[in-house]
Amino acid sequence: MLPFKLVYSDDYFLPIGSHVFPGEKYKRIHDQLIESHVAEPADFFSPRPATDQDVLLVHTPQYVHKLKTGTLSAREELEMEIPYSPELVRAFWLAAGGSILAADYALNEGIAISIGGGFHHAFPDHGEGFCMLNDIAIAIRCMQRDEKIQRAMTVDCDVHQGNGTAVIFAPSGVPGNRAGMGSAANLHDMARVRRSSSDVFTISLHQENNYPAFKPPSSLDVNLPDGIEDADYLACLGNAMSMGLSRVQPELICYVAGADPYREDQLGGLSLSIAGLKARDTLVFQLAKAQGIPVMVTYAGGYARNIEDTITIHSNTVVAAKEVFGS
Ligand SMILES: [Zn+2]
Numbered sequence: 001m002l003p004f005k006l007v008y009s010d011d012y013f014l015p016i017g018s019h020v021f022p023g024e025k026y027k028r029i030h031d032q033l034i035e036s037h038v039a040e041p042a043d044f045f046s047p048r049p050a051t052d053q054d055v056l057l058v059h060t061p062q063y064v065h066k067l068k069t070g071t072l073s074a075r076e077e078l079e080m081e082i083p084y085s086p087e088l089v090r091a092f093w094l095a096a097g098g099s100i101l102a103a104d105y106a107l108n109e110g111i112a113i114s115i116g117g118g119f120h121h122a123f124p125d126h127g128e129g130f131c132m133l134n135d136i137a138i139a140i141r142c143m144q145r146d147e148k149i150q151r152a153m154t155v156d157c158d159v160h161q162g163n164g165t166a167v168i169f170a171p172s173g174v175p176g177n178r179a180g181m182g183s184a185a186n187l188h189d190m191a192r193v194r195r196s197s198s199d200v201f202t203i204s205l206h207q208e209n210n211y212p213a214f215k216p217p218s219s220l221d222v223n224l225p226d227g228i229e230d231a232d233y234l235a236c237l238g239n240a241m242s243m244g245l246s247r248v249q250p251e252l253i254c255y256v257a258g259a260d261p262y263r264e265d266q267l268g269g270l271s272l273s274i275a276g277l278k279a280r281d282t283l284v285f286q287l288a289k290a291q292g293i294p295v296m297v298t299y300a301g302g303y304a305r306n307i308e309d310t311i312t313i314h315s316n317t318v319v320a321a322k323e324v325f326g327s
Helices: 025-035 061-069 074-080 086-109 135-145 163-168 184-195 230-247 274-290 307-325
Strands: 005-007 111-114 152-156 200-207 220-224 252-256 295-298
Touching: 005 086, 025 307, 086 111, 086 135, 086 252, 086 295, 111 307, 135 152, 135 163, 135 252, 135 295, 152 230, 163 200, 200 230, 220 230, 230 274, 252 274, 274 295, 274 307
Parallel strands: 005 111, 111 295, 152 200, 152 252, 200 220, 252 295
Antiparallel strands: none
16 A cells, blocks of 8 residues: 555546547556556545536636536637536536545645646646646635645646746736746745735746747746756755745645656656656655755646657656655
8 A cells, every 4th residue: 555645536537539638648647556566456436526606716707617617718628628518617627626536635644646637737727738727726716715724835847837826816906027947046035925915826837938928927936948867857846935934834735746857748847857857756755855845746747759758757757756655
């Protein structure tokens, strides 16, 4: 048995047909974890779908109504970049429920991983970039509503900037800022701006020259140059987390473990190796564990030319957690 819980359902499957996003990856990760004896069936716990009340903590009633009645405009569906269907709506409500459950487990046990979720491009009133609902934000808002936490931090390591999450947790009335890589003065300024007014500190480490073209400010954005490799990436990640953790004391870290910073990714332009991505996961887990902060993990993107690599990278996140939290 793993010393923590995995949240998963076969119904995480995204029914989007032939698409660069492999909607079947969740089941393949589940199967690989069992076949490789990293996990056993009893390690997996099935979520229930989020309730509409949960979803409405983040999303607007108008948007939720459109999703439930199939009345998105053609432009809205195009912007989401995945084909609308009632089945897809159910899959996203379930992914949100999975992230809520994983956050709850993480608070009780130190870490939990949902083999799904991480849909960081979803905004309160619309979906974008393969994301319909922002499960990360829904999970955080549910934990706050239920008075399980007050403050959270997102650590978004998908290759694409977490624009939806940044907007959802932007402090109202405080103009944003963006930090260039390695600019300590900027990082310091930004953390100071944000600390006074928000209960969720958002960190996004992403490739600057990539989607989304407009990157609304997170609490801390690390805009990485094309082609960055393992060692430099890990240094940036360590700096960003140290900076964030020196400014806020989160009661929960939501780690978005995208597989797309991988050097063979079709939608990414960074150059991390599979081993480097596992080292990334290990670093996040070690820093969180050292400070006694629970971590909830979601998976976000992964578009390797060979889907086996995406499955391996995501499976390795569980291996890394086992190594850090099992000892
Ligand atoms: Zn991505």
